[in-house]
Amino acid sequence: MSKKTMKDVELKGKVVLIRVDFNVPMKDGVITDDNRIVQALSTIKYAIDQGGKLVLFSHLGRVKDEADKADNSLAPVAKRLSQLLNRPITFVGETRGEQLEKAIKAMSNGDVVMFENTRFEDINGKKESKNDPELGKYWASLGDIFVNDAFGTAHRAHASNVGIAANMKDVVAGFLMEKEINFIGNAVDNPVRPFIAILGGAKVSDKISVIENLINKADKILICGAMAYTFYKALGYEVGTSKCENDFVEFAKGLLEKANGKIILPIDTVIVKEFSEFAESRVVTSDQIPADEMGMDIGPKTIELFEKELQGAKTVVWNGPAGVFEFDKFAVGTNGICRILANLVGATTIIGGGDSAAAAIKLGYEDKFSHISTGGGASLEYLEGKLLPGVEIINDKNCCCGNCK
């Protein structure tokens, strides 16, 4: 990787500011899924083992006014982290001030301080989300080294990533960030070929830039999900009441021409009369969707076709479920893709996309992929070929002065 990581700097005795992504789902003050905390453990443990003095911080949920504070405190997260690390953590219920500064000064090597939700700073003037320069400068003043491990917010320039980095010399990637950059960054910029992208999900309009970027880079693009119907319409097929974006039919037409056979569309479709988990379904070839029915999933022949197309692939990036996977009955296509990718030998398989990741995990394939990205929006923007501000601020490995970004 071309970015510096924690391993490139000396952490011993240093106050190490670590921006983690602890934006975990919560219900009534209870964490319902601690995966994001678990994912950050390797970075945190390493910094402790190296003798750093750790200051952890993250955003959690959305905080518009004082009333939002109670539901969005990081206190339960600190408690859970303390259990997972099996060591005490000093939680400071503020985002700045004397109490925080004192807690940091009192630390010994290997100690951990965590402060309150960075978005509490959004209450008066969106200081965190709008990257208020004073706030970034203040947070930077609390430590010696900045470790950015929050890939999930890397597509946003906030005070807690970009703002701090602008005021610090040593800015390095945490291990989770490093993993995301290595897998998604390499797949897009420097893939081992054949490189095949599988793109599904709800809308073409959400994924236009991804398709445009990958069409130049991938050897093949397999389209599935509701996105396929806009492409069918571009081919002149009847799509019935399927989810279809009429405003993007022309775009889809242009892409099909430009793709020169690189785009593979589903050849059969599971259709129903109404959008329901219990609707009676049948399979038709893709150009035979009746005017009063809708497509909910790819059909069995498409799964076979995709399996054939994917043989020999060395890099596969998948974004967007193949059907309405939230209903078990229409999760067959998504499950099929999971199974095919799980059985590909010698291929790097990557999922980038919130719902696709959730689908693969729900279907029991969590450990069967080379990498499941932890950042929905961030991974999508990475696949679009955009530079992510939270990645750009990390020092380059081969920098001349210790401060090249």
Ligand code: ADP
């Ligand atoms: P990701 O979060 O992985 O990028 P998207 O958000 O683009 O994926 O799309 C996910 C949604 O697409 C799911 O809620 C799923 O139900 C929906 N979807 C997939 N196929 C269809 C279909 N045939 N008709 C309607 N919705 C679909």
Ligand code: MG
């Ligand atoms: Mg989504």
